[in-house]
Amino acid sequence: MAEPIVIEGQRAWLKHYGEGSRAVALGLLNFVARRFHLDALRPPPHRGGAGACGIEARRLLELKAQGVHVPEVIGQGDTVLVLEHTGDSFNACLRKADMAGRDRLVGAAIAAIAEAHRNGAYFGQPLPRNMTWDGQRVGFIDFEEDPLEVMDQAQAQARDWLMFGYGVARYYDDRPQALEAMLAAAMEQAGKPVVEHAHAVTGRLRRLARMLRRAGKSGRALAHAILVVHGASTFGFVVLAVLCLDLLGDGELDLFDLIG
Ligand SMILES: Nc1ncnc2c1ncn2[C@@H]1O[C@H](COP(=O)(O)OP(=O)(O)O)[C@@H](O)[C@H]1O
Numbered sequence: 001m002a003e004p005i006v007i008e009g010q011r012a013w014l015k016h017y018g019e020g021s022r023a024v025a026l027g028l029l030n031f032v033a034r035r036f037h038l039d040a041l042r043p044p045p046h047r048g049g050a051g052a053c054g055i056e057a058r059r060l061l062e063l064k065a066q067g068v069h070v071p072e073v074i075g076q077g078d079t080v081l082v083l084e085h086t087g088d089s090f091n092a093c094l095r096k097a098d099m100a101g102r103d104r105l106v107g108a109a110i111a112a113i114a115e116a117h118r119n120g121a122y123f124g125q126p127l128p129r130n131m132t133w134d135g136q137r138v139g140f141i142d143f144e145e146d147p148l149e150v151m152d153q154a155q156a157q158a159r160d161w162l163m164f165g166y167g168v169a170r171y172y173d174d175r176p177q178a179l180e181a182m183l184a185a186a187m188e189q190a191g192k193p194v195v196e197h198a199h200a201v202t203g204r205l206r207r208l209a210r211m212l213r214r215a216g217k218s219g220r221a222l223a224h225a226i227l228v229v230h231g232a233s234t235f236g237f238v239v240l241a242v243l244c245l246d247l248l249g250d251g252e253l254d255l256f257d258l259i260g
């Protein structure tokens with residue numbers, strides 16, 4: 001839990017680390033992820049308390065050293081951190097933005113994730129609610145869990161694309177092809193093992209995605225994320241751009257039928 005505070009006139013955040021309480025759900029997800037070889041989706045241990053606080057403090061230092069825009073740790077106790085304010089909630093910004101504004105925000109986030117990956121960084125849960133926007137820079141927060149405890153770096157970076165895709169898919173419900181094109185451009189630059197893993201995992205999830213498409217708004221967001229990341233890691237960007245132009249041209253072509 002994080003609460004906004006003011007220190008010497010500056011906004012900051014006081015983050016408390018309660019005890020972990022999701023053991024059963026995490027155990028189930030771990031079982032499913034192992035059973036179906038979905039390594040990127042394996043949940044890292046959720047420690048809670050001092051363990052979680054220590055992981056977040058360490059990860060924030062690592063990420064800062066890798067050039068990622070994360071909050072400075074202003075103060076630290078056993079189970080609390082005081083963090084620099086890095087901006088408004090990215091989620092709130094996405095909600096308020098119009099279509100062009102959303103594309104700009106999502107484009108900036110994709111560029112920030114891709115650059116961090118190039119520097120060897122990984123996030124874990126780059127969802128819009130764990131990101132900030134100060135009008136210029138995307139900030140990243142919430143690092144209580146370390147995916148490298150259960151997967152390698154390429155799998156963790158693939159996981160980042162899946163998480164991010166899932167987080168923003170709800171804003172592209174009627175334009176998934178636009179999101180796919182932006183992600184595909186980033187995937188062009190990503191490491192081969194990362195793209196291959198993202199492709200393999202989303203490939204195994206495709207049947208599930210087709211069922212989820214009919215399962216309400218969240219189901220559709222998850223389905224779109226799976227299909228969008230799968231598509232983005234399949235085609236070269238140029239091919240995709242042509243397909244999208246085609247789609248915009250007559251509005252008939254269903255990209256997802258092509259992928260499926
Ligand atoms: N450094 C920060 N700068 C700006 N907003 C923050 C910061 N830290 C936390 N927040 C806000 O508090 C919320 C919860 O913080 P987070 O670190 O994601 O904790 P939780 O584990 O509760 O999800 C975030 O979604 C964000 O809106």
Ligand SMILES: [Mg+2]
Binds near residue numbers: 129130142
């Ligand atoms: Mg969070």
